[in-house]
Amino acid sequence: MALLDHWKKIAYDxxxxxxxxxxxxxSYFAREKDMYQxxxxxxxxxxxGTVKELAEAFGQDxxxxxxxxxxxxxSLVEKxxxxxMEEDTEVNLVFDxxxxxxxxxxxxxxxxxxxxxxxxxxxxxxKKQLYxxxxxxxxxxxxxxxxxxxxxxxxxxxxxxxxxxxx
Numbered sequence: 001m002a003l004l005d006h007w008k009k010i011a012y013d014x015x016x017x018x019x020x021x022x023x024x025x026x027s028y029f030a031r032e033k034d035m036y037q038x039x040x041x042x043x044x045x046x047x048x049g050t051v052k053e054l055a056e057a058f059g060q061d062x063x064x065x066x067x068x069x070x071x072x073x074x075s076l077v078e079k080x081x082x083x084x085m086e087e088d089t090e091v092n093l094v095f096d097x098x099x100x101x102x103x104x105x106x107x108x109x110x111x112x113x114x115x116x117x118x119x120x121x122x123x124x125x126x127k128k129q130l131y132x133x134x135x136x137x138x139x140x141x142x143x144x145x146x147x148x149x150x151x152x153x154x155x156x157x158x159x160x161x162x163x164x165x166x167x
Contacts, residue, residue: 004082007066031064032071033111039093040117048092053084062087071107075100092101097121102134 057066080091104113146159
């Protein structure tokens with residue numbers, strides 16, 4: 001069984017009960033925070049290695065590392081083969097800084113995008129701008145509905161129902 005399948009079986013198994021799942025995720029989020037602090041502090045140190053080597057470098061077990069690799073994969077410059085990855089699979093953690101920050105915002109992971117280590121990369125204004133860009137990118141904007149008696153949007157001066165709405 002591939003590592004990711006094993007991780008999903010543990011992390012998303014609803015048969016164990018919500019209390020146990022909360023405990024698993026609470027523990028994972030604390031470890032994840034530590035790993036991001038290390039990664040943001042010294043990105044070159046954790047640039048690449050096997051899954052097992054990176055787990056050891058971060059002081060984590062293989063399953064926690066698998067969850068971390070799954071979570072960060074969309075923010076990497078070159079994606080890892082997470083679907084087929086095993087302990088000896090060579091992976092990388094070379095991330096796009098802005099994309100990682102925005103993905104943390106999208107995940108509503110305030111314990112991650114508010115890390116002090118981000119100050120090394122961005123000032124407060126830039127972090128606010130990235131936050132705003134991410135929020136705007138997921139906002140759905142509906143066009144104003146044109147009713148029959150409204151002026152036609154084509155600019156003819158006629159009512160919509162007598163102009164473009166006739167078609």
